[in-house]
Amino acid sequence: MKIIDNPDRDLWLELIKRPSKNPFELEILVKEIFEDIHKNGDSAVLKYARKFEKAEPKALKISKDQLEKSHEKVVPELQKAIQLAKSNISKFHEAQSGTINEIETTEGVVCWRESRAIEKVGIYIPGGSAPLFSTILMLGIPAKIAGCDEIVLCTPTDENGEINPVILYTANLVGISSVYGIGGIQAIAALVFGTETIAKVDKIFGPGNQYVTAAKQMAQQYGTAIDMPAGPSEVLVIADQTCVPAFVAADLLSQAEHGEDSQVILLTDNEEVRTLILKELEIQVEALPRKDVTRKALENSKAILLSSISECMQFSNFYAPEHLILAFENSRNLIDIITNAGSVFLGNYSCESAGDYASGTNHTLPTNGYARNYSGVSLDSFVKKITFQELSSTGIENLGPAIELMAEAEQLFAHKNAVSLRLAQIKNNTSSRN
Amino acid sequence: MKIIDNPDRDLWLELIKRPSKNPFELEILVKEIFEDIHKNGDSAVLKYARKFEKAEPKALKISKDQLEKSHEKVVPELQKAIQLAKSNISKFHEAQSGTINEIETTEGVVCWRESRAIEKVGIYIPGGSAPLFSTILMLGIPAKIAGCDEIVLCTPTDENGEINPVILYTANLVGISSVYGIGGIQAIAALVFGTETIAKVDKIFGPGNQYVTAAKQMAQQYGTAIDMPAGPSEVLVIADQTCVPAFVAADLLSQAEHGEDSQVILLTDNEEVRTLILKELEIQVEALPRKDVTRKALENSKAILLSSISECMQFSNFYAPEHLILAFENSRNLIDIITNAGSVFLGNYSCESAGDYASGTNHTLPTNGYARNYSGVSLDSFVKKITFQELSSTGIENLGPAIELMAEAEQLFAHKNAVSLRLAQIKNNTSSRN
Numbered sequence: 001m002k003i004i005d006n007p008d009r010d011l012w013l014e015l016i017k018r019p020s021k022n023p024f025e026l027e028i029l030v031k032e033i034f035e036d037i038h039k040n041g042d043s044a045v046l047k048y049a050r051k052f053e054k055a056e057p058k059a060l061k062i063s064k065d066q067l068e069k070s071h072e073k074v075v076p077e078l079q080k081a082i083q084l085a086k087s088n089i090s091k092f093h094e095a096q097s098g099t100i101n102e103i104e105t106t107e108g109v110v111c112w113r114e115s116r117a118i119e120k121v122g123i124y125i126p127g128g129s130a131p132l133f134s135t136i137l138m139l140g141i142p143a144k145i146a147g148c149d150e151i152v153l154c155t156p157t158d159e160n161g162e163i164n165p166v167i168l169y170t171a172n173l174v175g176i177s178s179v180y181g182i183g184g185i186q187a188i189a190a191l192v193f194g195t196e197t198i199a200k201v202d203k204i205f206g207p208g209n210q211y212v213t214a215a216k217q218m219a220q221q222y223g224t225a226i227d228m229p230a231g232p233s234e235v236l237v238i239a240d241q242t243c244v245p246a247f248v249a250a251d252l253l254s255q256a257e258h259g260e261d262s263q264v265i266l267l268t269d270n271e272e273v274r275t276l277i278l279k280e281l282e283i284q285v286e287a288l289p290r291k292d293v294t295r296k297a298l299e300n301s302k303a304i305l306l307s308s309i310s311e312c313m314q315f316s317n318f319y320a321p322e323h324l325i326l327a328f329e330n331s332r333n334l335i336d337i338i339t340n341a342g343s344v345f346l347g348n349y350s351c352e353s354a355g356d357y358a359s360g361t362n363h364t365l366p367t368n369g370y371a372r373n374y375s376g377v378s379l380d381s382f383v384k385k386i387t388f389q390e391l392s393s394t395g396i397e398n399l400g401p402a403i404e405l406m407a408e409a410e411q412l413f414a415h416k417n418a419v420s421l422r423l424a425q426i427k428n429n430t431s432s433r434n
Numbered sequence: 435m436k437i438i439d440n441p442d443r444d445l446w447l448e449l450i451k452r453p454s455k456n457p458f459e460l461e462i463l464v465k466e467i468f469e470d471i472h473k474n475g476d477s478a479v480l481k482y483a484r485k486f487e488k489a490e491p492k493a494l495k496i497s498k499d500q501l502e503k504s505h506e507k508v509v510p511e512l513q514k515a516i517q518l519a520k521s522n523i524s525k526f527h528e529a530q531s532g533t534i535n536e537i538e539t540t541e542g543v544v545c546w547r548e549s550r551a552i553e554k555v556g557i558y559i560p561g562g563s564a565p566l567f568s569t570i571l572m573l574g575i576p577a578k579i580a581g582c583d584e585i586v587l588c589t590p591t592d593e594n595g596e597i598n599p600v601i602l603y604t605a606n607l608v609g610i611s612s613v614y615g616i617g618g619i620q621a622i623a624a625l626v627f628g629t630e631t632i633a634k635v636d637k638i639f640g641p642g643n644q645y646v647t648a649a650k651q652m653a654q655q656y657g658t659a660i661d662m663p664a665g666p667s668e669v670l671v672i673a674d675q676t677c678v679p680a681f682v683a684a685d686l687l688s689q690a691e692h693g694e695d696s697q698v699i700l701l702t703d704n705e706e707v708r709t710l711i712l713k714e715l716e717i718q719v720e721a722l723p724r725k726d727v728t729r730k731a732l733e734n735s736k737a738i739l740l741s742s743i744s745e746c747m748q749f750s751n752f753y754a755p756e757h758l759i760l761a762f763e764n765s766r767n768l769i770d771i772i773t774n775a776g777s778v779f780l781g782n783y784s785c786e787s788a789g790d791y792a793s794g795t796n797h798t799l800p801t802n803g804y805a806r807n808y809s810g811v812s813l814d815s816f817v818k819k820i821t822f823q824e825l826s827s828t829g830i831e832n833l834g835p836a837i838e839l840m841a842e843a844e845q846l847f848a849h850k851n852a853v854s855l856r857l858a859q860i861k862n863n864t865s866s867r868n
Contacts, residue, residue: 023655024465031458078843081836088539088833095537096547103529105522105794113530116773118807130845166843202807217655220663221457225807229654244859250852257848288848335822339550346824351852354825357840358833360539361821373552373636373659375819385809387795388769390780391788399522399792402515406791409512409600411564414691414722418684418785425678 001266001278001303015302016319018231018263018368026214034189034218041195048186049156052211053127057181058161060197062168067179070168082170085137085358092360093142096379108395115383117147118225120199122191123176124206124216127156127183131164132207134356138363138377139205140174146382151176152199154191156183188215192224203227205364205377227377231368234263235352236321238312239277241270243327244348249280251325251352256297257290264301265319267312274303313337320371323352342371393426435700435712435737449736450753452665452697452802460648468623468652475629482620483590486645487561491615492595494631496602501613504602516604519571519792526794527576530813542829549817551581552659554633556625557610558640558650561590561617565598566641568790572797572811573639574608580816585610586633588625590617622649626658637661639798639811661811665802668697669786670755672746673711675704677761678782683714685759685786690731691724698735699753701746708737747771754805757786776805827860 007015036044042060050056071079102112123139125132136153143151153176157163163181171179180198182190194200203225204216216226235255239248248266256264268274285291285298306312313334316324320340331346338344342365343355355361364377391399400419407415441449470478476494484490505513536546557573559566570587577585587610591597597615605613614632616624628634637659638650650660669689673682682700690698702708719725719732740746747768750758754774765780772778776799777789789795798811825833834853841849 078839081839084540084833084836085840088543091539092537092545095535098532101529103526103794105525106518109522109788109793111526111794113812114769119773130843132844134840134844220654221651223663223803225804229657246855247852247859250848250855253848254846254852257846284848284851287851289845290847294848332824335548338820339553340818341820343821343823346822349825349827349830349856350823351825351830351856353837353841353849353852354543354830354833355821355823356849357837359543359823359825359829360537360545361823366818369657370659371818371820373818375817376821378547378819378821380814380819383809384774384800384805384807385812385814386772386775386805387777387789387810387812388780389777389784389789389793389795390766391783391785391793393783396783396785396788399518399788402518403787403791405512405515406519406568407787409564410566410568411723412688412691413724414684414688414718414728415787415790417718417722418681418688418787421680421684422783422785425681 001298001301004302004304006305006307012315012318015304016369019261021210023217026211027218030185030214030218033185034192037186037189037195038193042197045182045186045190045195045198048184049182052184053156055157055159056161057157060180060182062163062179062181067168067172070165070172073165074169078166079169082133082137082173085134086141086173088358088360089137089141090145093145093379097145106395106398108392108398109389111387111389113385113387115385117149117383118202119148120150120201121148121382122201122204123151123153124187124204124208124212125153125155125167126208126212127158131166133166133170134363135206136167136170136174136176140171140176142362142377142379143382144175146379148382150199150201152178152180152191152201154180154182154187157181185211185215188212188219192219192222205381207364227364227381228366228374229368229370232261232263233258234321234367235323235325236265236267236316236319237325237327238309238316239266239268239273239327240309241273242329243273245273245276246280247348247351248277248327249284252281253284253288253294254353255323256294256301257288260293260296262297264297265321266303267306267315269306269308269312271305274305278303309334316341320369322365322367322371325350325352340371342366342376396422397426435732435735438736438738440739440741446749446752449738450803453695455644457651460645461652464619464648464652467619468626471620471623471629472627476631479616479620479624479629479632482618483616486618487590489591489593490595491591494614494616496597496613496615501602501606504599504606507599508603512600513603516567516571516607519568520575520607522792522794523571523575524579527579527813531579540829540832542826542832543823545821545823547819547821549819551583551817552636553582554584554635555582555816556635556638557585557587558621558638558642558646559587559589559601560642560646561592565600567600567604568797569640570601570604570608570610574605574610576796576811576813577816578609580813582816584633584635586612586614586625586635588614588616588621591615619645619649622646622653626653626656639815641798661798661815662800662808663802663804666695666697667692668755668801669757669759670699670701670750670753671759671761672701672743672750673707673761674702674743675707676763677707679707679710680714681782681785682711682761683718686715687718687722687728688787689757690728690735691722694727694730696731698731699755700737701740701749703740703742703746705739708739712737743768750775754803756799756801756805759784759786774805776800776810830856831860
């Protein structure tokens with residue numbers, strides 16, 4: 001890790017920088033694949049699967065039977081662990097559904113909001129050596145609680161054209177409607193346009209490599225919403241003398257192992273603590289199967305000494321980390337100071353792995369500084385909130401004259417007339433009754 | 435209006451189509467201006483103002499004095515109307531701030547969410563003949579309630595380099611931090627990168643023409659969030675024999691007057707009612723100052739007869755209108771059927787103008803079918819929701835073994851280790867106490 005001591009404020013802007021990517025780099029490739037799949041459907045999807053994934057799915061759509069039998073290939077202990085995680089994630093996300101709150105803003109004018117599920121959603125799960133089933137929990141569970149009609153999942157197959165049983169088990173457990181064995185740009189394009197086999201969706205969720213990320217950006221141009229812009233995963237840990245150095249080291253490593261471009265930042269007000277953490281880091285990294293990747297990520301990471309925990313909190317807000325760990329006792333006292341973060345882990349026992357898998361919070365979070373302007377995925381991500389209003393005759397009498405004046409000032413006379421006609425009718429009714 | 439009778443379901447997809455735009459049409463122009471302003475700041479902003487707006491602002495930033503004195507040029511009645519609207523919009527949006535709800539998902543594992551304001555937001559208000567001050571209320575008020583630190587407003591000046599006093603009055607009333615006399619692509623680029631004078635923001639809100647829309651799309655590529663994708667404004671009215679035809683006609687016209695590309699749809703189960711509404715439409719349109727634009731919009735609009743109100747509701751959900759007016763008695767009984775809409779107006783006295791100006795609901799709403807996957811602007815649009823979690827030693831003991839199993843199944847051994855170390859320490863502590 002890079003050791004930095006009490007950097008000047010002028011340097012902070014440099015210190016919070018993530019490796020930047022040219023957002024337009026893949027645009028031409030993505031546009032080409034999108035247009036081809038829009039025109040040629042499944043056959044184009046399969047063409048790109050063969051080209052990019054070097055694999056052809058045994059079946060584009062996984063059969064219901066295969067989904068239902070998937071538990072046979074998952075050891076019972078892992079099934080139970082996944083079920084515990086499901087229970088916690090369900091509890092936390094169910095608590096996010098608000099109640100309907102009718103507000104009478106003026107006598108006779110009642111306004112409120114109601115949630116409605118986004119009807120069709122797509123979930124993307126990356127391929128690779130490890131089956132990232134935990135992300136199915138994080139996206140499928142709130143989609144189901146929201147009441148989405150159709151929840152489809154795309155994930156690339158392995159070289160034999162198959163999908164890992166744990167992926168299928170988790171998909172079946174949370175109630176995914178359909179699973180397609182397809183990944184990459186072609187999967188996103190299929191979800192945007194729909195094909196003979198794959199359903200078009202209204203919103204796409206889930207992580208992916210730079211190709212998937214570029215395709216999700218492009219999806220927005222065609223009217224499909226996405227969860228949030230993506231970047232490499234990151235953690236920022238603030239530690240003081242009450243931390244447990246071995247725990248902090250383990251938390252830094254559990255971020256660093258994600259990939260060479262992972263971002264890991266340690267802030268502390270105590271030089272001795274930093275030394276202890278770095279020493280622990282060296283010991284622990286040696287034991288990791290992914291130590292080469294992890295070491296690469298650590299090379300770009302920073303261990304920064306600042307004058308106080310308060311200054312650490314300021315730096316963290318400026319950095320806007322995806323994950324923020326406050327590795328000290330009584331950390332609850334400082335949470336009001338937090339302005340920008342995706343998810344926060346308080347105290348020495350709240351490791352990031354807990355939130356990644358099973359505490360109940362969502363692990364799909366804003367990276368790359370997007371914690372400044374985006375929330376992580378929640379139940380809200382799967383619904384629209386529709387506003388309603390009902391005016392009685394008293395309501396329009398109370399508001400009407402003000403609306404007439406404002407509409408006239410904006411030179412929108414038909415807007416004014418819609419009110420004037422109603423006010424005239426009410427006046428007529430009243431006088432005809434008298 | 436185009437008269438359509440009982441169209442087959444196969445035709446619905448055609449009937450809900452909005453005029454489509456090529457999303458990439460303006461990309462090269464927008465990218466060029468963005469790069470120039472990124473590099474050259476204010477001088478480039480002013481260059482494009484002269485080029486595109488044929489106007490140079492007297493001052494790029496409006497002085498505090500000018501803002502505070504703006505009320506002198508606004509008649510007191512209009513001031514009062516704007517204040518009434520402000521009061522209602524404030525009441526409705528204040529009620530949207532939820533309470534913090536701590537959930538113990540497993541014994542010793544507590545999770546909750548807290549809202550934090552997006553620190554810097556930008557509001558764009560279009561220019562043109564009419565001062566669209568109502569949008570300042572709709573965006574400035576929730577930004578203020580959310581607690582945004584900096585709320586900046588960009589709007590093009592008139593040919594004399596000045597901004598309409600009602601715009602300045604409303605901006606001052608709601609507490610906008612800074613007003614800049616600049617519009618178009620150059621305004622959006624300035625908000626994305628910041629210049630010597632104009633503040634860089636985290637999220638941009640507000641309507642605009644196709645140039646502003648393209649620039650807001652591009653803003654996302656540079657990490658700035660936007661409120662939602664935009665398209666021409668639209669209303670869908672469902673009317674039965676209990677409607678007041680003159681009111682329905684007025685509501686259709688108040689949408690049509692926005693511009694030639696406005697979308698206006700009438701659905702009814704009653705042919706006679708349709709005839710009466712169209713007759714009223716002909717009478718009322720004649721009296722409008724903007725009757726030419728309004729007639730053009732009506733040419734592309736549709737008056738569709740369907741078999742029942744229930745079928746009308748199904749069509750509406752399929753269309754996903756920005757504004758939905760249920761112009762009949764007892765319309766509340768049907769709102770559970772609504773799945774896609776921006777804002778809904780119930781009964782004969784709830785005209786769209788009420789929501790446009792003063793009922794309290796927000797008028798920045800999803801158009802172009804985006805009501806399928808986006809909500810309108812609300813207090814939520816100005817905050818991030820950060821998740822928090824705190825695990826006690828009991829909490830990690832309860833969850834730890836499940837996390838270890840799942841991390842191992844995802845081949846993330848450092849994730850597992852972060853838990854194992856904590857479990858080992860707790861076990862040691864317990865045994866050393868015994």
